[in-house]
Amino acid sequence: MTGYFLQAFIYLLAAVVAVPVAKRFGLGSVLGYLIAGLIIGPVLGLVGEETNAIQHFAEFGVVMMLFLVGMELEPKALWHMKLRLLGLGGLQLLLTSAVITGIAMIAGLSWQVALTIGLIFALSSTAIVLQTFQEKGLQQTEGAKGAFSILLFQDIAVIPMLALIPLLALPELASAINETAGQNAGHGDSLVEGLPGWLYGLVIIASIVFVTVGGHYLSRPLFRFVASSGLREIFTATALMLVIGIAALMGLVGLSPALGAFLAGVVLANSEFRHELKANIEPFKGLLLGLFFITVGAGIHFATLFENWVLIISITLGVMVLKALVLFVIALLFDLKGSNRWLLTLSLAQAGEFGFVLISFAAQNNVLATDLIALLQLVVALSMFLTPGLFILFERVIMPRYMHGSGSRQHDTIDDKGSVIIAGIGRFGQIVNRLLVANDFKTVILDIRSEQVDLMRQIGTQAYFGDASKPGMLDTAGIKQASLMVIAIDDRETAVEMVKYVKLAHPELKLLVRAFDRGHSYRLRQAGADYLISETYHSALEMGAQALRSMGVHPFQAERQKHAYRDIEAQQSDVLYEAWKDDASGVRFDNNYRELFMELQQLIDDALKSDLHDNHSKRRGWTPPPKGYAEEQLKNQKD
Incomplete structure (x- = not known):
């Protein structure tokens, strides 16, 4: 028992130390988990063979994640995105697997092995990509939406892949597989073993129907009954029971537990208990996903890597470059522009966690040899390890290029001069500008979002595409002649830096700045802002007063x-x-x-x-x- 406690302490300590450090340096939590696993595994040797067993347990975090993803998608929304699912997802999977299969056959592998490798490397990491999108606030971008469609299609496609792989079995590996099957006989972890094909199909259909119908009609009475007890821990137990039960059922009939969980999540998307379910599942999902990433880092075999490091690194980089090229072409075909095109390309260039599942399944079904399995597992793990670096490249190199106009669109030439300069013409800046213009004050508006500038021009508001955080742009906008500058941009850090620069270079200029919250307002005040307006403070006061009036309080009292x-x-x-x-x-x-x-x-x-x-x-x-x-x-x- 003490040994289990010690192992748990090592994993948790590694996460507690590495993840906050990685976040502080802008590397993201996923890379922090991977580094933690690398340190306690190959580097220090604090964990050993139990890593593989823990990884199987931690993969349940992926199941929970897909359950939560499914709860964000109503069936109608899933139907509306069918074209993007089949178009983006289907095209990516087809092209990537075809290209990698062709290259593998040229390298001398049989078509069965080559096709299996193509399918393995065609998948991307749902866990890493969605987690990073959430952390960096990219979920609503067109690139992230396209990536989500591809990931969703890939997760669904795992089922036919699992059905196809046994048909690719190699006769020369049959004896090894039979021996393994003999060793594992009697475990009784499958309900469909030995069934004829037609009966196996009926069992699968019945399982899917049960999850769909049961989730819709049986879950609500169950949750009402549990909620009536008033015990939160029982509701948490029920939520876990639901996800674990569905995953177990899918596993017993030979389907992907993650897909079953996703299907259940979609069914429950309209449930009145949706928010409570999410709140109960989320902590377990985050912890298990973190554990999964730690085991990926800890599972890297340095001995195999050092023996074949040129081959492994070459294959890893080659796979990532090929996937990126395919994704870039697809982004062009679907008319994704600017940074969204690069976000789609870079975010999905890795292999995914389901690659480990397919590799294991292919080994069990007489498709892949042992030496090839070790190599493929290293390639999948290394590509996942490199993925956070691609997000850093996107965030620090590519995104600023498009935001600051050094890409396809140059800064506008500003011919006007005004007494007020407004940086940011979003919902906040628009109101300020309307009031000023209505009272005959001349304003010069700057914004780094080209689409927002174009929209303002379409409705008759003169705005200029330019980065107000650049001193040269402010000089062009006439900051020396202005009496007031309004900073209403969405970037907290940039707003603070702008205040510091303007008060240093133009101390006589009055600065009116939007603050996000109390802490941000203190930093802006310390930087020298003259007037601070919290973006939610006054609207919250108004809503509070209206809430009182709605509850019958006299308007005067409110x-x-x-x-x-x-x-x-x-x-x-x-x-x-x-x-x-x-x-x-x-x-x-x-x-x-x-x-x-x-x-x-x-x-x-x-x-x-x-x-x-x-x-x-x-x-x-x-x-x-x-x-x-x-x-x-x-x-x-x-x-």
Whole structure:
């Protein structure tokens, strides 16, 4: 028992140390997990043969991930994306497997082995790609949507691959497979072993129907019954039971557990318990996926790698380059532009976790020899290990190239000059610009999103494509003649750096800056911003007042509550800022700050509960309605 505890401690310690360090250096959590596994495995030798067994257990994280992915897709949405699924996904799988199969046959392998290798390398890593998309906020880009379609098609295609591989068996490997089968006999982990083909097909159909119909009709009464107990841990157990049960059923009938989980997720996408299910499954998914990536890093056999390092690295890079070329061509065919084309190309250039499944399955079914299996496993693992580097390349080299206009579109030439420069013309900047223009103030608008600039021009708003964080662009926009600059961009760090530069180069210029949250506003204030507006603060106050009115609170009382909240917040703003500034790091919130913040919350609570009727006449900016105003309005509405 102590040995298990020690192994668990080593894996967890490696993750706790390596992942935060990797995140701090912008490498992403996936690369952190892979590095952790590499250190505790091949480098230090702290873990050994148990890595393979743990990897099989950790693969359940992939199953959970596909269950959650399925819950994000309603059946109607899945039907609407059928063209992209079949077009992008089908074309990628067909072209990639065909090219790699052809090259493998030229290298002297039999067509059965070559085709198997082509199918293995045609798959990409759903776990790494979707995890990285989520971490870097790329899910809504066209490139990420295209990549998701391809990954989804690949995951579905694993089923026919598993059905095809036994037909590719090589007679010369039959004796080895029979011996292995004899050693594993009696395990009883399959319900379809020895069944004729027609009956096997019926069992598969029945299993899929059961998951679909049962998920729709049986899960709701079950969840209602469990929810009525009021015990959260039982609901968590039920969610895990559901996913594990579906995975086990799919495994017993010879199908992919991940596909069964994905299908169940799609069925439950419209369930009223969807959010609760996600909340319960998410922590287990994240932990098991992390464990899976650690085992991939720990499973790299340096001895085999050193013996054939030229061959293995050449194959790995060759596979990644070939997949990237195929993906780039597909991106061109489907008219993906700019950085989206490169995101699709680079994100899917690796082999995937299902490659390990296909390699193992092919070995069991008399298709791949032992020496070839070790080589293929190393290629799959190394390509996954290199994938975070491709995302770093995209984020730090390719994305800035398109964002800063050094790619296909050059910065606009600015002929106008104005008294106000607005950086960012999104939903926030548009409102500010309309108010200024309506009062006859001349504005010069800059934005690095070419599509947003074109949209503004279509609706009659003059905007220029350019990077406002570049001093030269600000000079061209007439910053020396301007009286005010509004910074309303979406990049927090860039906004802080812009404030620092402008206040240093043009200290007389007033800076009005949008802040994302309290911590960001403190950093902007420290950098020298003159006016700070939180993007959600005032809208949240308005919604809170409207919520009170909707619950029957008198409009006058709701307005007083809103003003009381705003007054207390304004009074304590300087105190909180000074406490934050005194902290050595300037980023974290220490105990002194937390205590002051809790005091602020208490002051607000006390003010909202107190009777402010005597003070409302002193408030400026809002005149309370006359007596009987609310009743009169209700009467008019009824009439």
